[in-house]
Amino acid sequence: MTLVFVETDEGGQVQLTSAEAVTFARTNADVLAGLVGSPPEQPPGRSATSGQVAQRPQGSSDEGVTVEAAVIGQLTDAATEQLARLGVETIHHLEHPELEAYSAAAWAQALVDIAPETGTVMASGTPRGMELMAHVAVRTGQRMAANVIAADADGLLRQVLGGSAFERLALGGDLQVLTIAGHACSPEDTTATTPEVIEYELEIAVEDLRTAVVRTEVETTDAADASGLTQARAVVGAGRGVGSENGFGEVLELVNHLGGALGVSRVVTGLGWRPHSEQVGQTGSRISPDVYIACGISGAIQHMAGIEGAKTLIAINTDEESTMVQRADYAIIGDLHEVVGAVNEEIRTRHG
Amino acid sequence: MDILVCIKRVPDISGRITLDDSATDIDDRSLGHTMSAHEECAVELAIQTAADTSGSVTVLTLGPAEAVEQLRAAVAVGAKDGILIETDDLSAFGPEDIASIIGDIVRDRAEQGQTFDLVLLGNDAADTGDFQVGIRLAYDLDYPVLTGISTLHAVEGAGAGDAGAGGPGSGGPGVEARGIGPSGTEIFSLELPAVIAVQEGGVDPRYPSITGRMKAKKARITEYDAPEPGTGNPRIGLELPPETTSSVTILGEGPDAAPALVDILEEIGVIRS
Numbered sequence: 287m288t289l290v291f292v293e294t295d296e297g298g299q300v301q302l303t304s305a306e307a308v309t310f311a312r313t314n315a316d317v318l319a320g321l322v323g324s325p326p327e328q329p330p331g332r333s334a335t336s337g338q339v340a341q342r343p344q345g346s347s348d349e350g351v352t353v354e355a356a357v358i359g360q361l362t363d364a365a366t367e368q369l370a371r372l373g374v375e376t377i378h379h380l381e382h383p384e385l386e387a388y389s390a391a392a393w394a395q396a397l398v399d400i401a402p403e404t405g406t407v408m409a410s411g412t413p414r415g416m417e418l419m420a421h422v423a424v425r426t427g428q429r430m431a432a433n434v435i436a437a438d439a440d441g442l443l444r445q446v447l448g449g450s451a452f453e454r455l456a457l458g459g460d461l462q463v464l465t466i467a468g469h470a471c472s473p474e475d476t477t478a479t480t481p482e483v484i485e486y487e488l489e490i491a492v493e494d495l496r497t498a499v500v501r502t503e504v505e506t507t508d509a510a511d512a513s514g515l516t517q518a519r520a521v522v523g524a525g526r527g528v529g530s531e532n533g534f535g536e537v538l539e540l541v542n543h544l545g546g547a548l549g550v551s552r553v554v555t556g557l558g559w560r561p562h563s564e565q566v567g568q569t570g571s572r573i574s575p576d577v578y579i580a581c582g583i584s585g586a587i588q589h590m591a592g593i594e595g596a597k598t599l600i601a602i603n604t605d606e607e608s609t610m611v612q613r614a615d616y617a618i619i620g621d622l623h624e625v626v627g628a629v630n631e632e633i634r635t636r637h638g
Numbered sequence: 639m640d641i642l643v644c645i646k647r648v649p650d651i652s653g654r655i656t657l658d659d660s661a662t663d664i665d666d667r668s669l670g671h672t673m674s675a676h677e678e679c680a681v682e683l684a685i686q687t688a689a690d691t692s693g694s695v696t697v698l699t700l701g702p703a704e705a706v707e708q709l710r711a712a713v714a715v716g717a718k719d720g721i722l723i724e725t726d727d728l729s730a731f732g733p734e735d736i737a738s739i740i741g742d743i744v745r746d747r748a749e750q751g752q753t754f755d756l757v758l759l760g761n762d763a764a765d766t767g768d769f770q771v772g773i774r775l776a777y778d779l780d781y782p783v784l785t786g787i788s789t790l791h792a793v794e795g796a797g798a799g800d801a802g803a804g805g806p807g808s809g810g811p812g813v814e815a816r817g818i819g820p821s822g823t824e825i826f827s828l829e830l831p832a833v834i835a836v837q838e839g840g841v842d843p844r845y846p847s848i849t850g851r852m853k854a855k856k857a858r859i860t861e862y863d864a865p866e867p868g869t870g871n872p873r874i875g876l877e878l879p880p881e882t883t884s885s886v887t888i889l890g891e892g893p894d895a896a897p898a899l900v901d902i903l904e905e906i907g908v909i910r911s
């Protein structure tokens with residue numbers, strides 16, 4: 287079986303990235319099952335790794351591999367229905383007073399308790415997903431692959447170098463532990479199932495609560511900013527080309543016209559013009575809006591890593607040769623202040 | 639508080655990369671090198687925390703002889719000394735190996751009387767991005783671990799117990815650490831020793847001063863030979879995305895092109911009106 291750790295948002299809906307991970311698990315179920323237990327192939331000249339058991343999975347592909355979900359905390363009807371549509375057959379639900387405050391070790395142990403002995407455990411490549419899978423991997427004595435984007439008979443393919451290259455690897459081991467890179471696939475509904483919901487009673491070791499969250503400060507806007515950014519349908523990006531801390535007037539007006547979010551490059555956060563929570567890229571948020579309008583951003587690979595999921599890419603840049611313009615669907619060559627100012631003006635005229 | 643920061647020498651990439659002949663590693667001969675962004679922040683946090691507690695910072699790297707440059711860069715901004723575990727083939731090591739080698743050094747140092755209260759790492763390395771060395775190291779050392787931490791400071795009376803979480807919380811020296819969680823800033827309190835994986839965004843790494851640079855030249859770097867990799871690297875090879883040919887439609891130059899852009903935004907249906 288493939289167990290997917292599913293994250294829900296404040297409103298109890300399944301997170302987009304978790305829906306992607308469930309879809310990945312379902313559409314790759316047979317391939318993933320086939321990879322379990324296969325020893326990693328070593329490139330020539332490398333010593334073979336020790337301790338790999340070449341055992342085939344029990345639930346081999348022709349028996350059909352089930353996709354099951356683990357939800358920690360509240361499980362709403364809406365989430366259950368969403369998971370049903372995504373093809374989840376069993377939902378393992380864990381609710382426990384000690385699990386309310388996030389503690390990676392305790393949550394991971396809960397996942398280890400319900401994970402199969404043979405099969406796959408996975409999560410989306412969010413901070414929680416990454417952290418939990420790493421704990422699960424250590425606790426079950428397995429390797430872990432982060433940011434997987436594809437699986438085939440030869441192994442897994444995962445993003446490295448912020449997405450500018452892919453690593454092919456074979457995990458081996460009876461339990462494959464991995465995370466799915468954000469926006470590596472789109473959520474796809476299937477014939478709805480009626481998932482069985484299994485409620486868990488847990489024993490939580492005091493040891494595992496050594497690092498529980500003691501307090502959450504919700505009043506800070508950082509998390510809200512970041513979630514607005516990852517969920518917005520339209521994101522206006524701003525880079526060094528904005529020129530100064532006071533140069534964001536036009537782009538912010540455009541954000542407002544689009545009911546969208548502002549995303550910035552690392553140069554902008556590095557210079558202290560905008561907070562880090564607005565940063566898009568390898569070390570910022572990964573976004574998947576319907577449209578991303580990159581203003582004065584050159585298109586360094588670490589920035590592109592965050593916008594792979596954008597459906598339409600528009601560049602506004604003085605440099606026609608810049609990577610951003612070359613990678614865009616549409617571009618306007620020119621000074622962003624003038625161009626964005628004119629775009630705002632046009633929107634005001636047309637839409638009052 | 640004595641703090642160990644683990645830093646990794648990584649290629650400084652801005653454009654397209656190429657692979658070496660075996661296609662198992664990137665060809666970094668023409669590239670500059672740096673440490674990962676998260677680790678620069680880890681070094682900065684370590685320096686601040688050590689200064690607040692009259693402690694010191696040691697930096698460690700497992701990598702080629704040239705990785706001494708990254709160790710010296712950290713000394714130039716305030717670390718006291720460095721540890722180089724030398725290998726000429728870092729890609730033969732998997733995250734399990736790296737964590738256990740670092741664990742051995744920490745134990746070895748403790749036997750020699752130098753205990754690290756805190757071990758800092760980056761959340762994920764800029765090149766391999768395995769997102770796990772810190773967590774594996776923590777289990778190896780049997781220390782508690784946090785990831786995604788952007789700020790931290792030393793406190794007395796740490797531990798999760800006082801928050802009613804049922805944790806130990808004996809109230810010894812510890813750290814309060816903050817990171818951005820899904821619903822706001824999450825605050826953790828934990829006892830030392832501990833492992834913390836740092837995420838960029840909470841502090842601005844400082845630039846080296848002239849005296850810092852001078853010091854770095856003379857800094858004590860202790861060298862070890864890396865042991866043979868144990869578990870090894872599960873990598874079969876690297877692949878590059880296909881080179882894309884541009885299919886951009888240039889809408890025009892300057893403000894005159896604005897109406898064409900608004901047409902597209904209307905078509906996508908994102909103008910809130």
Ligand SMILES: Cc1cc2nc3c(=O)[nH]c(=O)nc-3n(C[C@H](O)[C@H](O)[C@H](O)COP(=O)(O)OP(=O)(O)OC[C@H]3O[C@@H](n4cnc5c(N)ncnc54)[C@H](O)[C@@H]3O)c2cc1C
Nearest residue numbers: 525526527551552567568569582583584586588589604622
């Ligand atoms: C480990 C690591 C992680 C990183 N993570 C990230 C990350 O998460 N996100 C990120 O963004 N970067 C990241 N970077 C940094 C990245 O490599 C680039 O340095 C950065 O993205 C460049 O930002 P920029 O495009 O704003 O600036 P520049 O590269 O300086 O580009 C400015 C652009 O603005 C254009 N321009 C200038 N003036 C105007 C004007 N008046 N009107 C219109 N256009 C104008 C220029 O033609 C140019 O294309 C990372 C780097 C490393 C090493």
Ligand SMILES: Nc1ncnc2c1ncn2[C@@H]1O[C@H](COP(=O)(O)O)[C@@H](O)[C@H]1O
Nearest residue numbers: 644645700759760762763768769770771
């Ligand atoms: N070879 C290395 N030498 C020193 N520290 C390392 C090395 N590899 C990884 N690390 C540390 O572990 C962190 C996480 O790496 P990773 O799990 O590979 O993404 C990095 O940010 C570094 O702080």
